[in-house]
Amino acid sequence: MSIYDTLNPEQRRAVEHDRGPLLILAGAGSGKTRVLTHRIAYLIEERNVSPFQILALTFTNKAAREMRERVDKIVSYGAQNVWVSTFHSSCVRFLRRFIHLLGYDRNFTVYDTDDQKTLMREVCKYLNIDTKTMKERTLMNVVSSAKDELTSPEEYAKNAEGDYTKTQYARVYAEYQKRLKTNNALDFDDIIFKTVELFRTQPEALSYYQRRFRYIMVDEYQDTNTAQFLLISLLANSENEYGETEHNLCVVGDDDQSIYKFRGANIHNILDFEKQYPDAAVIKLEQNYRSTTNILDTANAVIRNNLGRKDKELWTANGKGSPVVFTQFESDYEEAEAIVSDIAGTIQEEPDTASYHDFAILYRTNAQSRVFEEKLIFRGIPYKIIGSINFYQRKEIKDVLAYLKTIDGGADSIAVKRIINVPKRGIGQTTIDRIDTYAAEAGMSFYDSLHHTGEIPGIGRAAAKLSSFVALIESLKSRLSSCGSSLSSIVETLLDETGYLDEIRENEDDQTAADRMANIDELINKLAAYEENAEEAPTLSDFLAEVALVADVDNLTGDSDCVVLMTLHSAKGLEFPHVYLCGMEDGVFPGYMSINAENPELEIEEERRLCYVGITRAMKTLRLSAAHMRMVRGEAQYNRPSRFIDEIPRHLLNIRGINRSASLLPDDAFPQSSIRGAKPSGYGQSGKNPPYSLSGGSYGAGNYSYPSSGKYGTGFPRPLSATEFDRPDPTKAARPIRQFDSKNLAPLGYGIGDTVQHVKFGTGLVTNVVQGGRDYEITVDFPSAGTKKMLAGFAKLKKI
DNA sequence: CCATTACACATTTTT
DNA sequence: TGTGTAATGG
Numbered sequence: 001m002s003i004y005d006t007l008n009p010e011q012r013r014a015v016e017h018d019r020g021p022l023l024i025l026a027g028a029g030s031g032k033t034r035v036l037t038h039r040i041a042y043l044i045e046e047r048n049v050s051p052f053q054i055l056a057l058t059f060t061n062k063a064a065r066e067m068r069e070r071v072d073k074i075v076s077y078g079a080q081n082v083w084v085s086t087f088h089s090s091c092v093r094f095l096r097r098f099i100h101l102l103g104y105d106r107n108f109t110v111y112d113t114d115d116q117k118t119l120m121r122e123v124c125k126y127l128n129i130d131t132k133t134m135k136e137r138t139l140m141n142v143v144s145s146a147k148d149e150l151t152s153p154e155e156y157a158k159n160a161e162g163d164y165t166k167t168q169y170a171r172v173y174a175e176y177q178k179r180l181k182t183n184n185a186l187d188f189d190d191i192i193f194k195t196v197e198l199f200r201t202q203p204e205a206l207s208y209y210q211r212r213f214r215y216i217m218v219d220e221y222q223d224t225n226t227a228q229f230l231l232i233s234l235l236a237n238s239e240n241e242y243g244e245t246e247h248n249l250c251v252v253g254d255d256d257q258s259i260y261k262f263r264g265a266n267i268h269n270i271l272d273f274e275k276q277y278p279d280a281a282v283i284k285l286e287q288n289y290r291s292t293t294n295i296l297d298t299a300n301a302v303i304r305n306n307l308g309r310k311d312k313e314l315w316t317a318n319g320k321g322s323p324v325v326f327t328q329f330e331s332d333y334e335e336a337e338a339i340v341s342d343i344a345g346t347i348q349e350e351p352d353t354a355s356y357h358d359f360a361i362l363y364r365t366n367a368q369s370r371v372f373e374e375k376l377i378f379r380g381i382p383y384k385i386i387g388s389i390n391f392y393q394r395k396e397i398k399d400v401l402a403y404l405k406t407i408d409g410g411a412d413s414i415a416v417k418r419i420i421n422v423p424k425r426g427i428g429q430t431t432i433d434r435i436d437t438y439a440a441e442a443g444m445s446f447y448d449s450l451h452h453t454g455e456i457p458g459i460g461r462a463a464a465k466l467s468s469f470v471a472l473i474e475s476l477k478s479r480l481s482s483c484g485s486s487l488s489s490i491v492e493t494l495l496d497e498t499g500y501l502d503e504i505r506e507n508e509d510d511q512t513a514a515d516r517m518a519n520i521d522e523l524i525n526k527l528a529a530y531e532e533n534a535e536e537a538p539t540l541s542d543f544l545a546e547v548a549l550v551a552d553v554d555n556l557t558g559d560s561d562c563v564v565l566m567t568l569h570s571a572k573g574l575e576f577p578h579v580y581l582c583g584m585e586d587g588v589f590p591g592y593m594s595i596n597a598e599n600p601e602l603e604i605e606e607e608r609r610l611c612y613v614g615i616t617r618a619m620k621t622l623r624l625s626a627a628h629m630r631m632v633r634g635e636a637q638y639n640r641p642s643r644f645i646d647e648i649p650r651h652l653l654n655i656r657g658i659n660r661s662a663s664l665l666p667d668d669a670f671p672q673s674s675i676r677g678a679k680p681s682g683y684g685q686s687g688k689n690p691p692y693s694l695s696g697g698s699y700g701a702g703n704y705s706y707p708s709s710g711k712y713g714t715g716f717p718r719p720l721s722a723t724e725f726d727r728p729d730p731t732k733a734a735r736p737i738r739q740f741d742s743k744n745l746a747p748l749g750y751g752i753g754d755t756v757q758h759v760k761f762g763t764g765l766v767t768n769v770v771q772g773g774r775d776y777e778i779t780v781d782f783p784s785a786g787t788k789k790m791l792a793g794f795a796k797l798k799k800i
Numbered sequence: 801c802c803a804t805t806a807c808a809c810a811t812t813t814t815t
Numbered sequence: 816t817g818t819g820t821a822a823t824g825g
Contacts, residue, residue: 059814088815113813132808188815223814263813365811370816421801428801549815569812591811610812633810634816 003074004038014250014283015039018047021236021277022250023221023270027314028299028616029290029575032252033063036217037070039250040082043215044075051078055213055235058086059220061550063573067219083213087228088188088549091195095186096542098198098205104184107541109405109412110548111180111187114393116140118414119183123175134168142169143176147189148225148264150196153177182445184411188549192227199234210238214248220573221253221273225264233276247277255310256303259569259610271310288314288616290575292321294652295622299615302647306605314616323654324622326584328641332630336371339580339625343563344379346578356382360576361565362614364589367632368582369565376563386566392547396504396516397523401544403494404487407476408540410447413439417446420469423503427469431462447473472497480540487540488528495520568614579618581611584626585639604643611644624653750799757800 004012011031014024015038026032036056043049056071058064064085072079083090092110100106111119120136120143123129129139146156153174160166180187186194199206216236218224224232236249251273258267274280288296296314303309329335343359361372366387376383391397399422405415421427438456439449449456450470453463476494479485485493495501504516530546531538564576568589583589589611594603615622626641645653750756754766765781 061815063814086815110815112815191815220814259812260814262811263815367810367816424802426801430801551814567812569814572814593811607812631816 003041007034007038008287010283010285010287011035011038014285015042017250017281017283018043018049019246019248021247021273021280023273023280023282024250024252024285025270025282025310025312026252026254026285027288027312028254028257028613029288030285030314031287031289032219032285033067033070035285036219036250036252037067037074039217040071041075044078044082049215051075051081052083053212053214054082054217055090055215056082056084056217057090057219057232058084059223060573061086061089063219064089086549087231088191089546091191091231092545092549094195094205094209095191095198098202099194101202101205102194102198104181104186104194105411107184107409107539109183109185109408109415109541110191110545111185111414112393112548113140113188114398115185115414116187118418119179120172120176123172123179127171127175129168129172134172139169139172139176143173144189145264146173147193148227150193150227150230182411183413184409185414189227192225192231196227196230196234199231206234209235214238214240214246216249218249218251219253220257221251222255222258222267222270223253223260223265224269226266226269227264229266229269249277256306256312256609257572257613259572259606259613261606271308284310284312286312286314288316289318290619291316291616292318292620294321294324295615295618298324298622298648298652299612301649301652302608302615302644303612305647306608322621324624324648324652325654325656326624326626326641326645326648327656328626328628330628332368332371332583332627335582335625335627336375339582339623340372340375340379340381342580342623343578344381354577356561356563358577359563359580360571360574360578360617361563361580361582362568362571362617363565363581363583364568364591364610365583366567368588372565382560382562384560384562384564386564386570390551391519391522392550394516394519396520399500400491400495400520400523401547403476403498404491404540405544406447406473407480407490407494408544410473411445413446423499425465425469427462427465431459431466434458435466486528486531487538487543488524488531491520491524491527568610571617572613575617575619577618577620578623579614579621580623580625581614582625583630584624584642584645585630586642587637587639588630589642590644608644611642755800763800 004015007015008031011034014022014035017039024032024035026035040054040056043054044051056064056067058067068084071082071084075082085093095104095108096106099108117136117140120140121131124131124134124136124139146153151159153170156173157167157170160170180190199209213235216232218232232249232251236247237245238248240246251270253270255267255270258265258270261267274282291299293316296316300313327335327338329338339361343356346354346359347356361369363369369385369387373383373385392401399419402415402418405412406419410416417432420432434456435446435449438452439446442449442452450466453459453466456463459466472494476490476497479493480487480490501517501520504513508516526547527543530543568581586595590604590607594600594607597603624645626639626645628638630637630639750766752766755763756766757763767781
């Protein structure tokens with residue numbers, strides 16, 4: 001019996017497809033990694049393909065690591081010669097070899113988001129751009145999208161002609177790019193962008209890799225952006241031994257799991273694969289090995305509402321399993337309490353079968369984790385939050401890395417400026433600005449101008465401090481190059497000599513100081529491990545680049561027994577026996593940003609895919625929940641349950657709710673998530689829709705909304721205890737639902753062409769009124785503030 | 801130059 | 816709510 005016998009027919013067909021383009025549409029949990037790894041084994045063992053000729057590209061280090069391990073396990077020989085790595089790491093390796101052809105130095109550094117932001121701030125300052133009207137964040141997105149679309153600064157400028165804002169963007173982009181190059185740095189997008197540029201302009205570099213990689217596999221193909229798409233297309237264009245062009249390209253993905261449009265992912269890359277390669281074979285993997293029938297039916301029911309997707313439906317031979325539960329709680333607080341106590345209860349009841357790491361709490365935004373954290377701490381349940389605070393983004397780590405970058409070359413001015421006054425050396429902003437000006441005029445790098453302090457006007461007393469800083473860096477530099485000290489020992493030396501550790505000890509409270517020291521220790525360990533394991537000669541640049549390309553989820557290992565909390569985005573690719581998908585409310589999930597977007601249909605579809613991803617993470621049980629009231633940024637918000645809940649057929653859901661008497665509810669239906677203390681000033685004074693009961697079977701039949709009074713605690717009944725998951729209290733009836741009809745919006749009192757008064761912007765002309773789901777979106781031209789789009793519910797416009 | 805305070809501001813984020 | 820940046824005064 002061969003290893004291929006364990007595959008189902010579709011999987012097997014995919015594995016045995018050895019030549020030409022192949023698209024594998026792999027639904028969630030359909031065993032795509034298995035297919036990829038078995039296909040690698042098959043090519044090597046049955047088709048005599050050299051392991052050196054195989055390239056497997058992933059998005060995350062975690063995925064790359066997993067694939068690497070599994071390839072090593074099933075491929076009998078030469079497994080380590082298969083190139084398995086992320087897009088970015090691969091491109092860094094390509095660029096280390098050839099980037100000099102593009103005028104960069106081969107020991108370039110990689111800028112992470114923080115560095116990018118710092119650089120962008122400098123650019124704005126230099127170009128006199130008011131960061132109040134044009135935020136760095138926006139500018140970074142502009143530059144990032146431009147690069148994702150392979151638009152050079154010059155092209156961008158050309159396209160921007162005649163448009164003032166775009167012309168500004170073009171100036172920023174050009175200056176930003178210029179500075180990156182001066183600093184010999186690439187940002188994340190550059191890594192792909194520059195590789196494509198390399199392959200387009202340097203045929204030798206391209207054909208070198210085309211000849212090398214004859215079989216290319218791409219995981220999560222639905223998440224590729226235009227630049228990555230082109231990169232793949234260029235590489236997968238090799239010639240075989242008969243001089244024929246062949247496209248041995250195998251892409252795996254699921255259009256339903258495309259959730260990174262906001263980062264430039266282009267879903268058409270997967271949808272149009274067959275157009276690009278008319279001879280492509282297409283194989284659908286629809287059998288799911290992860291979840292129960294109930295969970296998959298729920299997932300299918302939701303995703304069915306998206307248009308323009310590849311037709312497919314997941315099924316499983318697993319049993320029906322327990323029903324999917326939806327509970328609406330009184331507040332986010334009670335939601336968290338119930339979920340945490342449910343986890344504790346399950347663990348207590350089934351200590352032999354359930355452990356903490358079987359449970360995942362998933363949410364839309366990182367901010368939602370806080371309540372859970374509180375409850376988990378209170379109960380003493382071990383947990384891990386995967387999230388925005390990446391190890392390598394911590395201040396102390398970034399400081400140490402900045403020191404290393406400075407020692408490594410000093411071309412990266414952002415790094416030098418970061419640590420020139422850390423710990424405090426009495427070198428302030430004015431001094432830095434003066435050096436900057438001098439450096440720009442003299443055409444040298446920031447660090448190099450530190451050697452010429454005598455010539456810099458206005459430096460005065462700071463000169464001595466600057467030279468002692470330079471002396472420190474130089475001594476570390478020589479220790480590294482001539483004495484052959486290890487990287488890790490250099491770090492120890494610099495921490496000691498700069499007094500960095502002392503500063504932490506003095507200025508932080510005991511706990512944070514201890515945390516920081518521990519982090520630094522861990523960094524030293526990682527450095528030492530890197531030096532030991534490096535394939536070739538370990539270099540500082542390589543370590544730094546590697547480190548810049550690490551995400552938080554990458555460090556999620558199964559070895560610690562913790563409940564895991566993370567955003568839906570981070571959860572992609574993972575699975576858990578028990579999943580809690582919380583915050584299922586309109587305005588939270590789908591987020592208000594998508595509901596109020598210019599193109600809500602499109603954005604809601606992306607949110608729906610996110611929902612699909614969340615649902616399909618669950619193996620055995622899935623609990624959906626919402627809160628009637630939620631504290632968001634210190635304000636109470638009242639949201640109706642998510643529209644995605646409506647999309648799940650009633651018979652699949654076990655609905656549990658909070659008890660509340662209908663008569664206590666005020667009549668106003670809020671147009672949008674409400675504001676603390678807001679007066680229910682004239683919205684939807686309908687009051688004529690009779691409440692109907694949840695148990696009456698009408699749940700999910702159409703539009704409805706929960707009315708709300710403003711402030712929590714005013715016209716609102718005292719919070720009642722939430723029904724516990726799994727243990728419905730029969731004394732508490734299902735909560736009543738009232739129907740809501742969007743046509744019942746209150747008349748606005750003004751319309752297009754009217755002049756209105758706004759609290760902040762003054763008077764303006766209404767140019768457009770669009771009726772959204774529960775509110776009007778008003779476009780107003782203000783002579784003072786420009787054109788603004790706002791929701792009638794928030795704007796409080798008055799006709800004049 | 802640096803500490804303090806006032807103020808504005810908030811999606812998601814594989815790399 | 817709580818964080819991170821801009822203005823202020825010592």
